[in-house]
Amino acid sequence: MTRDNDTERRRPDVRTSLDQWLDSRRGVLRKGIAASTAFTLGASAATGAASAQQDAPFGAVEFQNQTSDGTTVVVDSAILERGGFVTIHDGRLFEGQVTGSVIGVSDYVEPGGADHLTIDLFDVPGAQFDQSQLQNTQPLVAMPH
Known part of the structure; x- marks a missing residue:
């Protein structure tokens, strides 16, 4: 087994980890905040989405x-x-x-x-x-x- 194959085999599935995180209570809460931020700050999209998220x-x-x-x-x-x-x-x-x-x-x-x-x-x-x-x-x- 090569080192690259060994590394890939041990690397966690990022997508699965992200899905698990999003399903957690904190993830659900953060999705709700993101949704409300998008709804209430939609008019400020011209100033940059990243800036709006940081200032929310x-x-x-x-x-x-x-x-x-x-x-x-x-x-x-x-x-x-x-x-x-x-x-x-x-x-x-x-x-x-x-x-x-x-x-x-x-x-x-x-x-x-x-x-x-x-x-x-x-x-x-x-x-x-x-x-x-x-x-x-x-x-x-x-x-x-």
């Missing part, structure tokens, strides 16, 4: 599986470095409909954060909905902005 304020949410009456959900905690809002997205987010998937928006969250945010669903200023409450079990995503 920190934001994180904790959103557990829960049973709801269909009109509200509770975000366990939200950390927003510069203050902001938490949006609730339905499954259309996974189809690329970022703005169309927003079904709830929190009140303003002061810089630092808040615990136990109750967010009304289907009551988003400027949006119209075909329903007034969740009809069945479905995945929802909480995203800091």
Whole structure:
């Protein structure tokens, strides 16, 4: 066995490692932050994506599986470095409909954060909905902005 073959055999599969990392809780959180950063800072793309990522304020949410009456959900905690809002997205987010998937928006969250945010669903200023409450079990995503 040559040295090159030995090195390649021992090298971890970077793609597998990355996928595992992205599936971890930290990875899911970072993907959510990246998605919200892309959504809120999309207009600054002309200044350079790398610059926008470095200057982006920190934001994180904790959103557990829960049973709801269909009109509200509770975000366990939200950390927003510069203050902001938490949006609730339905499954259309996974189809690329970022703005169309927003079904709830929190009140303003002061810089630092808040615990136990109750967010009304289907009551988003400027949006119209075909329903007034969740009809069945479905995945929802909480995203800091």
